[in-house]
Amino acid sequence: MRAERILVNAGKTLAVLLLLVWSLFPIVFIITSSFKPGREIFAVPPQWLFEPTFDHYITLWQRWAVFFHGLLNSTIVTIGAAALAVVASTCAGYVYSRYSSRWLGASLLSLIAIRLIPPIVVTLPLFPIVNNLGLADTHFILSVLYATFFVSLGTVLMRTFVDQIPRELDEAASMDGATLPVILWRIIMPLAAPGIIAVAVFVVVFAWNEFLFAFIFTSTKAKTAPLVISEMIGSIEGVDWGVLFAASTIQLLPVLIFVMLMNRYLVAGLTAGATKG
Amino acid sequence: MARLKLSGVKKDFGGVEVIKGVDLDIEDGEFVVFVGPSGCGKSTLLRLIAGLEEISGGQLEIDGRVSNDVPSRDRGIAMVFQSYALYPHLTVAENMGFSLSLRKTPKAEIDRSVLQAATILKLEHLLDRKPSQLSGGQRQRVAIGRAIVREPSIFLFDEPLSNLDAALRMETRTEIAKLHRDLAATMIYVTHDQVEAMTLADKIVVLKGGVVQQVGAPMELYRNPCNAFVAGFIGSPRMNLLKVDVTSVEDGKARLAQPGLEHLVVPAGRVTAPGKALLGVRPQTLTLNPGQHQVSGTVTLVERMGPETVISIRLADGSSLLAVLPGDVEQALDANVSFSFADTDVRLFPASDLEN
Numbered sequence A: 001m002r003a004e005r006i007l008v009n010a011g012k013t014l015a016v017l018l019l020l021v022w023s024l025f026p027i028v029f030i031i032t033s034s035f036k037p038g039r040e041i042f043a044v045p046p047q048w049l050f051e052p053t054f055d056h057y058i059t060l061w062q063r064w065a066v067f068f069h070g071l072l073n074s075t076i077v078t079i080g081a082a083a084l085a086v087v088a089s090t091c092a093g094y095v096y097s098r099y100s101s102r103w104l105g106a107s108l109l110s111l112i113a114i115r116l117i118p119p120i121v122v123t124l125p126l127f128p129i130v131n132n133l134g135l136a137d138t139h140f141i142l143s144v145l146y147a148t149f150f151v152s153l154g155t156v157l158m159r160t161f162v163d164q165i166p167r168e169l170d171e172a173a174s175m176d177g178a179t180l181p182v183i184l185w186r187i188i189m190p191l192a193a194p195g196i197i198a199v200a201v202f203v204v205v206f207a208w209n210e211f212l213f214a215f216i217f218t219s220t221k222a223k224t225a226p227l228v229i230s231e232m233i234g235s236i237e238g239v240d241w242g243v244l245f246a247a248s249t250i251q252l253l254p255v256l257i258f259v260m261l262m263n264r265y266l267v268a269g270l271t272a273g274a275t276k277g
Numbered sequence B: 001m002a003r004l005k006l007s008g009v010k011k012d013f014g015g016v017e018v019i020k021g022v023d024l025d026i027e028d029g030e031f032v033v034f035v036g037p038s039g040c041g042k043s044t045l046l047r048l049i050a051g052l053e054e055i056s057g058g059q060l061e062i063d064g065r066v067s068n069d070v071p072s073r074d075r076g077i078a079m080v081f082q083s084y085a086l087y088p089h090l091t092v093a094e095n096m097g098f099s100l101s102l103r104k105t106p107k108a109e110i111d112r113s114v115l116q117a118a119t120i121l122k123l124e125h126l127l128d129r130k131p132s133q134l135s136g137g138q139r140q141r142v143a144i145g146r147a148i149v150r151e152p153s154i155f156l157f158d159e160p161l162s163n164l165d166a167a168l169r170m171e172t173r174t175e176i177a178k179l180h181r182d183l184a185a186t187m188i189y190v191t192h193d194q195v196e197a198m199t200l201a202d203k204i205v206v207l208k209g210g211v212v213q214q215v216g217a218p219m220e221l222y223r224n225p226c227n228a229f230v231a232g233f234i235g236s237p238r239m240n241l242l243k244v245d246v247t248s249v250e251d252g253k254a255r256l257a258q259p260g261l262e263h264l265v266v267p268a269g270r271v272t273a274p275g276k277a278l279l280g281v282r283p284q285t286l287t288l289n290p291g292q293h294q295v296s297g298t299v300t301l302v303e304r305m306g307p308e309t310v311i312s313i314r315l316a317d318g319s320s321l322l323a324v325l326p327g328d329v330e331q332a333l334d335a336n337v338s339f340s341f342a343d344t345d346v347r348l349f350p351a352s353d354l355e356n
């Protein structure tokens, strides 16, 4: 019995370790490489002890100013997308939770169904329209696109959260003198905060890293950081791996920190509704 | 301060009519209690007045102004919910001051109003707590406090005491009565506890199936119930309704034919023709002393409470009859007993009253 338990525990630990290595290795590799002198990056066997250098970061700053502009664009687009998705999902989730009719039920189903279509199929035909409206290469169009991809999931998620807020709170607030927007802002949003954070995390992670749509819809003004990184790989002077890893590290960190900070709420958010009867 | 007038107010939910045309006048400063069995539409009627449900037909006037389409926030009405409905993310003080903060009242003034209400309700020491850190009774008082702070002209209460234990119910009931005296505001109170109705109300509205059965002062309803339903509903324990045969109705008097009741002649009330009828007898008017009018049966239950004794007997027709006798009475089960009553203490109702 005892031996068996130890074996099982050892197995579990091993599995967790494997998972950890599997998911952490690329991150650790990228971050450490960005501080290694160029020659040592792909050295075999890998060098775990080395003298850290900031050369790559300095080069990045000097030669790839466009990357930092890309970061700024990414930030604007990401915040815009997250704000849009959160507001739209909360409003829609509220309506689906509080009102019911045949049409609402059908539209919720279609929301989910549409999500199953590959986004590119829906999006590509939009290109000429976006162009004609003069929206190509703007932060606005990327924010709207990214938000749109998550509004269906966000709506369903937010509905679960709003469902858990007793309707009498809305009614009490409305008797206290609140209009619908005030009820949403002062009662629903604070009480559904974990859901809002969950939606925001999804959108932020996606929008920050998205490549394909950014590639299609932007060229210079609104070009996001991942596009610049890909240009580094295709650069005519040959790939400077150290600089590439430095850029990747900078690209990686904000999301990593954001997700870690929000982790607590995220777990609460994703499991909400699972236990309540 | 406000008067309220309902004329033919109706409500249907997807084709099912729940409130079937209610006419009601509520005077300024009156304490009105809605009573009735579960599902009769008390809460719905209250929510129509509050503006939380849309009125399907008829008219609601507040202070002479037709208010069917006035949003609830503009009706000058505050409501205390059965579930309290406190905002869980706000402190007690913020809960109570919420309405004022929406009106952009200066902070100092909000604090003063909140403190004033909290003092009335003995909540001063709890102002910084969240609702989850309060007991049921305290939450109830915060909910009442939130209503007071708004200084509404009409207070609505939907079974505010039903989640409290017996002692706390009585205490809070007294507080609400005092509040009504102090604020002199119009109050409408829903309950199915008829003790609350009798003790609090200036005016009781008895509802059944979305229809008003009778409106009147508590003792008026107790003494002169207009039908068997109201008779059975007001008074505790409920009035006995004996199935009797009326042999003749003359000059507003009905004569009964029943063993033990041969000599009984009672005001016919709404009974106009011989046939089946219901004879209402309050349990407290029955005595074990022999008398002219009697009902007999076998004892099925004896409850000795101390100051009074409740005895239930089964009559020949299988129905049961309850008597409340003063003092402690020893009575063997299964014995045959007769109760007598005075002919001035009974009321006659048409048998049709209890149909449907």
Ligand SMILES: Nc1ncnc2c1ncn2[C@@H]1O[C@H](COP(=O)(O)OP(=O)(O)OP(=O)(O)O)[C@@H](O)[C@H]1O
Pocket (backbone or CB within 6 Å): B013, B018, B036, B037, B038, B039, B040, B041, B042, B043, B044, B045, B192
């Ligand atoms: N939103 C609604 N949709 C459909 N039917 C409803 C709705 N609200 C209430 N009803 C129906 O209306 C009737 C009256 O309900 P209401 O809640 O007013 O009863 P009540 O007298 O307050 O009962 P209780 O004493 O149990 O609280 C019930 O038959 C109920 O099923």
Ligand SMILES: [Mg+2]
Pocket (backbone or CB within 6 Å): B042, B043, B044
């Ligand atoms: Mg009710």
